Amino acid sequence: MNRIKKILLSIVFLTSGYSYSQTIEFTQISNLEMMIANIFGVQCDGVSNVQLMAVPQQVGRFENGGILGLNSGLVLSTGIVSGSQQPSAVFNSTTLGTVGDAEIAQFGANAGQMSSNFDACVVEFDFTPTLSDTIRFNYVLASEEYPEFANTPYTDRFLFLVSENNGSYANIAVLPGTTIPVEINSVNQMINPQYYIDNLSGPNAGSFVFDAYTTPFEAKFFAQSGATYHIKLVIADVSDYVFDSAIFLDEQESYNDINGTLTVNGAPAEGIIEVFNFIGDTTLAQPIQILAVTNGTYLADSLQTGMYHVRFTPDPALFPGVAPLYYTNGDTWSTAEAIGLPCFLNSGNINSNTLNVLNGSGVIAGTVIIDTTYLKSPTVPYENALVKLFNISNQVVAFTYSDVLGNFQFTAIPSGNYYIRLDVPYIPQLNDHSITVVGNDIVIGADFSILIDGIYAVDNIELGIEEANLLEVAVYPNPAKDKIYISNGTKADLSVELSTIDGQIIHKSFIGIGNTELDLLTLADGIYFIRLGASDLRKLIVKK
Numbered sequence: 078m079n080r081i082k083k084i085l086l087s088i089v090f091l092t093s094g095y096s097y098s099q100t101i102e103f104t105q106i107s108n109l110e111m112m113i114a115n116i117f118g119v120q121c122d123g124v125s126n127v128q129l130m131a132v133p134q135q136v137g138r139f140e141n142g143g144i145l146g147l148n149s150g151l152v153l154s155t156g157i158v159s160g161s162q163q164p165s166a167v168f169n170s171t172t173l174g175t176v177g178d179a180e181i182a183q184f185g186a187n188a189g190q191m192s193s194n195f196d197a198c199v200v201e202f203d204f205t206p207t208l209s210d211t212i213r214f215n216y217v218l219a220s221e222e223y224p225e226f227a228n229t230p231y232t233d234r235f236l237f238l239v240s241e242n243n244g245s246y247a248n249i250a251v252l253p254g255t256t257i258p259v260e261i262n263s264v265n266q267m268i269n270p271q272y273y274i275d276n277l278s279g280p281n282a283g284s285f286v287f288d289a290y291t292t293p294f295e296a297k298f299f300a301q302s303g304a305t306y307h308i309k310l311v312i313a314d315v316s317d318y319v320f321d322s323a324i325f326l327d328e329q330e331s332y333n334d335i336n337g338t339l340t341v342n343g344a345p346a347e348g349i350i351e352v353f354n355f356i357g358d359t360t361l362a363q364p365i366q367i368l369a370v371t372n373g374t375y376l377a378d379s380l381q382t383g384m385y386h387v388r389f390t391p392d393p394a395l396f397p398g399v400a401p402l403y404y405t406n407g408d409t410w411s412t413a414e415a416i417g418l419p420c421f422l423n424s425g426n427i428n429s430n431t432l433n434v435l436n437g438s439g440v441i442a443g444t445v446i447i448d449t450t451y452l453k454s455p456t457v458p459y460e461n462a463l464v465k466l467f468n469i470s471n472q473v474v475a476f477t478y479s480d481v482l483g484n485f486q487f488t489a490i491p492s493g494n495y496y497i498r499l500d501v502p503y504i505p506q507l508n509d510h511s512i513t514v515v516g517n518d519i520v521i522g523a524d525f526s527i528l529i530d531g532i533y534a535v536d537n538i539e540l541g542i543e544e545a546n547l548l549e550v551a552v553y554p555n556p557a558k559d560k561i562y563i564s565n566g567t568k569a570d571l572s573v574e575l576s577t578i579d580g581q582i583i584h585k586s587f588i589g590i591g592n593t594e595l596d597l598l599t600l601a602d603g604i605y606f607i608r609l610g611a612s613d614l615r616k617l618i619v620k621k
Contacts, residue, residue: 114420118329121420156321197313213297220322223289227265337425345373355384437491439514443523458483
């Protein structure tokens with residue numbers, strides 16, 4: 078049956094007092110078993126045989142769940158999880174065309190309700206408690222079925238089913254003090270309204286798509302040590318495919334530690350450990366803890382439940398040629414292993430190895446800039462970006478950092494094919510530079526632009542003039558305000574061409590030997606390229 082939803086369009090203004098941390102953030106889950114274990118807290122080692130029966134995008138991790146009365150944890154949806162981070166004026170409905178669930182259907186039939194269901198999202202696992210304990214956690218049901226289709230056949234249903242020693246299932250997702258299941262028809266604006274939160278307007282309407290959601294409920298059952306439990310979490314659209322619903326399951330809140338040994342070439346090392354939170358926002362991710370390592374071991378303590386990355390930077394004075402590395406063996410954060418607390422059970426050991434010294438004669442140079450317009454600042458050079466050079470086998474062969482002007486350079490590169498990537502935690506690299514070096518090639522323009530949605534490899538790559546000339550031509554200051562100076566030490570005249578970032582040429586001239594001044598007063602603030610000489614030496618400059 079097709080249904081039409083009336084949508085009240087509204088304009089949401091983000092005021093200067095708006096904080097990004099108030100918005101629920103959603104990320105994909107790379108380790109569902111770790112995520113389930115985090116929900117069970119102290120029983121971390123009892124979870125096994127985790128299975129997902131759903132489209133992968135129906136499952137995710139949420140952070141900043143304070144607007145729901147939760148912290149962080151697992152979200153299961155009848156649609157696409159990433160669609161949840163929209164204003165409630167948006168109609169969130171995804172027809173996946175997938176099947177329903179037998180238990181959802183059987184429960185509906187037993188209750189005299191509709192049994193047909195679709196787009197089911199199912200997570201099942203076994204649980205063997207190490208201690209006899211009451212397992213408990215909080216959850217919230219949110220839905221687009223609210224408020225129009227409450228108390229109709231379209232009562233999207235969620236079940237938390239527990240089976241002990243292969244016995245029959247019991248549903249523990251019930252209203253407090255009752256056996257009534259939590260679903261659209263049991264909690265809404267007319268029935269049990271004390272558990273109902275209207276989200277069509279109010280402080281959360283601008284960043285949480287569902288028209289309404291419940292207050293947090295507690296699910297619990299007594300788990301006897303020595304028994305085996307099979308647990309099934311399932312949510313499905315009832316009666317038709319449309320109008321998404323989601324269930325948010327809270328992780329256990331606690332404070333935890335990450336500890337381990339740090340070695341270089343297998344021997345105890347000194348350096349710096351940075352602990353990053355798994356989530357990011359529109360600002361650059363900052364480490365939650367920075368620890369100096371002096372004896373080959375570290376302890377990052379008092380960390381809240383959540384997901385983390387750990388990066389080890391060996392002391393460059395003691396260990397030259399040793400690249401920073403994430404736990405474990407991750408050359409960048411996107412290739413690193415995430416650490417989930419409280420249920421990370423392995424030691425956080427990291428071993429870095431000295432890179433072989435390059436013995437070629439090639440050079441690769443570039444510039445890194447970052448868009449900070451959301452901070453009401455222009456695009457500026459990005460200092461101290463970690464830049465890594467990978468060979469064709471995807472192994473790191475060299476690394477460097479951008480300077481105060483955003484410039485970086487690799488030297489002594491042998492002939493071959495290479496990739497260049499940045500490591501900026503929690504900002505995805507959308508593409509990278511693929512570069513071929515032959516002999517004493519000088520490859521310039523391996524530039525990167527860090528924007529809000531990710532890191533872009535800017536295609537400015539060219540062969541530059543010979544190395545002696547490359548070292549004898551300077552453009553400064555950068556960033557510039559009113560003018561720039563070009564220092565020509567090549568003992569020959571050079572052509573000068575200034576262009577916008579989209580290739581529009583705005584100035585052409587020739588300069589002689591020595592220093593030449595170029596006026597920028599008439600130019601708007603922004604990014605420009607300057608091309609010098611017949612061999613097309615090209616530099617990126619910023620006017621601010």
